[in-house]
Amino acid sequence: MNREQYIIGVDLGGTNLSVGAMPLDGSREIGLRTLPTRADLGADAVSDRIAAMIESVVIALNSETGAGRDAILGVGIGSPGPLDRERGVVIFTPNLGWRDYPLRDEIATRVNMRATLDNDANCATFGEFWRGAARGGRDVIGMTLGTGIGGGLVLDGRLYHGVSDAAGEIGHTSIESNGRRCKCGNYGCLEAYCSGPAIAERAREALESDPSPTIDTLVDGDLSRLTAHIVYEAARRGDTVAREVVRDTARFLGTGLSNLINIFNPDTVVLAGGVTQAGEALMLPLQAEVKRRAFKTAVDSCRIVLGSLPMSAGVVGAVATFKERVLGSL
Amino acid sequence: MNREQYIIGVDLGGTNLSVGAMPLDGSREIGLRTLPTRADLGADAVSDRIAAMIESVVIALNSETGAGRDAILGVGIGSPGPLDRERGVVIFTPNLGWRDYPLRDEIATRVNMRATLDNDANCATFGEFWRGAARGGRDVIGMTLGTGIGGGLVLDGRLYHGVSDAAGEIGHTSIESNGRRCKCGNYGCLEAYCSGPAIAERAREALESDPSPTIDTLVDGDLSRLTAHIVYEAARRGDTVAREVVRDTARFLGTGLSNLINIFNPDTVVLAGGVTQAGEALMLPLQAEVKRRAFKTAVDSCRIVLGSLPMSAGVVGAVATFKERVLGSL
Numbered sequence: 001m002n003r004e005q006y007i008i009g010v011d012l013g014g015t016n017l018s019v020g021a022m023p024l025d026g027s028r029e030i031g032l033r034t035l036p037t038r039a040d041l042g043a044d045a046v047s048d049r050i051a052a053m054i055e056s057v058v059i060a061l062n063s064e065t066g067a068g069r070d071a072i073l074g075v076g077i078g079s080p081g082p083l084d085r086e087r088g089v090v091i092f093t094p095n096l097g098w099r100d101y102p103l104r105d106e107i108a109t110r111v112n113m114r115a116t117l118d119n120d121a122n123c124a125t126f127g128e129f130w131r132g133a134a135r136g137g138r139d140v141i142g143m144t145l146g147t148g149i150g151g152g153l154v155l156d157g158r159l160y161h162g163v164s165d166a167a168g169e170i171g172h173t174s175i176e177s178n179g180r181r182c183k184c185g186n187y188g189c190l191e192a193y194c195s196g197p198a199i200a201e202r203a204r205e206a207l208e209s210d211p212s213p214t215i216d217t218l219v220d221g222d223l224s225r226l227t228a229h230i231v232y233e234a235a236r237r238g239d240t241v242a243r244e245v246v247r248d249t250a251r252f253l254g255t256g257l258s259n260l261i262n263i264f265n266p267d268t269v270v271l272a273g274g275v276t277q278a279g280e281a282l283m284l285p286l287q288a289e290v291k292r293r294a295f296k297t298a299v300d301s302c303r304i305v306l307g308s309l310p311m312s313a314g315v316v317g318a319v320a321t322f323k324e325r326v327l328g329s330l
Numbered sequence: 331m332n333r334e335q336y337i338i339g340v341d342l343g344g345t346n347l348s349v350g351a352m353p354l355d356g357s358r359e360i361g362l363r364t365l366p367t368r369a370d371l372g373a374d375a376v377s378d379r380i381a382a383m384i385e386s387v388v389i390a391l392n393s394e395t396g397a398g399r400d401a402i403l404g405v406g407i408g409s410p411g412p413l414d415r416e417r418g419v420v421i422f423t424p425n426l427g428w429r430d431y432p433l434r435d436e437i438a439t440r441v442n443m444r445a446t447l448d449n450d451a452n453c454a455t456f457g458e459f460w461r462g463a464a465r466g467g468r469d470v471i472g473m474t475l476g477t478g479i480g481g482g483l484v485l486d487g488r489l490y491h492g493v494s495d496a497a498g499e500i501g502h503t504s505i506e507s508n509g510r511r512c513k514c515g516n517y518g519c520l521e522a523y524c525s526g527p528a529i530a531e532r533a534r535e536a537l538e539s540d541p542s543p544t545i546d547t548l549v550d551g552d553l554s555r556l557t558a559h560i561v562y563e564a565a566r567r568g569d570t571v572a573r574e575v576v577r578d579t580a581r582f583l584g585t586g587l588s589n590l591i592n593i594f595n596p597d598t599v600v601l602a603g604g605v606t607q608a609g610e611a612l613m614l615p616l617q618a619e620v621k622r623r624a625f626k627t628a629v630d631s632c633r634i635v636l637g638s639l640p641m642s643a644g645v646v647g648a649v650a651t652f653k654e655r656v657l658g659s660l
Binding site for chain 1: 412421468469481483485486488490491492493494495496497498499500502503504505506507514515516517518581582585588589590592593594595596597622623624625627628630631632
């Protein structure tokens with residue numbers, strides 16, 4: 001009997017929760033759905049919501065493919081960290097307010113399926129590696145630039161976790177040893193320059209000495225409403241302050257990426273998240289900065305690409321981590 | 331017949347050339363010898379010198395253990411890079427002045443043994459991992475701080491090379507995006523602050539506004555003779571300028587190491603090279619700086635140690651890379 005098998009992926013974020021199913025070969029996404037996480041309800045209530053979404057994906061899978069529950073190998077979960085993969089425990093998540101929560105087993109018990117747990121940024125990178133823009137790579141650095149900056153490392157074709165599952169914090173590498181204070185306590189972190197809020201903050205500072213009517217109009221005269229998205233819109237309209245902020249973002253990010261390229265000599269760097277929506281206005285000066293800074297051998301063998309799974313990299317990667325962990329390889 | 335087998339290791343440096351043999355279990359070093367490289371004689375002459383040293387190690391091995399040539403599996407070679415491991419070719423070495431030199435096969439032909447080629451900084455790290463201070467680790471970052479700063483990465487127990495054998499250039503990660511110009515062309519590299527010559531240079535700059543009789547005496551009034559070693563001696567004698575230079579070195583190095591610890595979550599960082607001879611005067615403020623900057627989870631699971639094979643890490647590691655490459659594991 002030739003019966004296809006499936007894995008369910010869960011991408012748990014501070015704001016949204018996405019769940020979907022994929023066949024083992026990752027050829028398609030089935031029943032993908034997204035709901036607000038509602039972290040305010042507490043950890044057990046969020047686990048209930050995840051379990052309910054999994055059950056609805058099971059139904060969607062059945063109606064779309066005819067596959068029953070016994071065709072599902074289990075559930076891969078991606079969650080913010082730090083976490084302990086071996087024990088399946090989320091150690092601490094500022095965004096969700098959890099401490100030492102045994103998320104993996106809470107989900108496994110509720111849906112009566114085997115489950116695995118991994119870091120959300122790892123999953124997003126692994127998803128792009130398996131089925132997205134980093135496909136065909138072997139040494140891949142993934143970076144999600146949004147409210148924060150997350151990172152994932154695929155080295156020699158496998159997710160790299162470090163000795164206590166805390167590896168990949170590339171948003172918290174300092175590019176100015178006495179630079180901006182970062183929320184993590186360090187100084188000059190990439191995240192303190194290139195996250196969405198940091199871009200807005202740098203723009204606000206630039207506007208103090210150099211006001212911009214364009215931006216003023218976009219925020220109705222209230223600079224507290226300024227976001228990276230609005231900075232990008234102003235840059236598109238030709239605003240010089242906004243353009244300079246975007247170019248600076250490319251310079252800072254270029255310094256950080258050059259460091260990673262000199263360290264890892266990767267074949268692929270894949271960038272995702274809202275900050276990348278500036279498109280070529282960011283990517284062209286970024287590539288120039290990397291070329292100016294990193295070793296030629298390393299730059300020549302590395303492509304820098306935008307993620308191609310903006311809505312589902314986390315879910316696809318959660319499926320992939322389950323598959324690699326349970327079946328031994330992708 | 332229970333006959334022990336051996337591997338010969340070669341550590342080729344810009345200044346010195348070391349060769350020695352080890353049994354497969356790495357339990358001891360046999361016939362270790364060091365001679366000047368004499369790069370001025372040209373690549374083929376250096377290959378001749380290496381081959382002659384290998385032959386003399388073969389003789390020493392025989393007289394010490396009775397083992398004949400047939401008990402030797404081959405030769406592992408560590409060389410400055412960039413290089414191509416697959417083809418066994420040194421692509422370019424500023425220190426030796428070589429371009430596209432097929433070092434591996436030149437040696438293999440001369441001594442009629444199988445040979446492998448790897449990067450010298452990788453070998454030094456792998457040596458400390460196999461038989462030195464990083465023993466027992468799984469995720470190890472090695473850093474050699476001397477005239478330049480070299481790096482090696484052991485991840486999940488294996489040497490990590492990157493897609494074109496150029497990984498591990500941690501000396502060329504920028505900690506000040508607009509900082510000191512580095513010889514590599516980048517700005518603010520760790521090497522531009524913490525190599526031996528960079529330490530001397532920073533001391534000279536500090537002395538311009540703040541002269542030191544202690545240092546003046548040590549260099550006989552000629553600041554062009556100042557070295558990191560002399561800065562350390564002055565610091566030991568209580569000189570305030572020298573002490574500040576050492577503390578600054580710890581701060582710069584601490585920024586760079588914190589970045590690596592946040593990226594890799596390693597269990598071990600092993601430091602070697604002349605710059606580490608400052609001992610506790612460097613290590614104590616370095617550890618404090620790392621604690622201040624890097625994530626607690628990552629800091630708590632990482633030991634920072636000094637290398638324990640100062641004379642032979644490169645040779646031991648060259649043996650180890652041959653063993654891993656030819657036999658499949660250490």
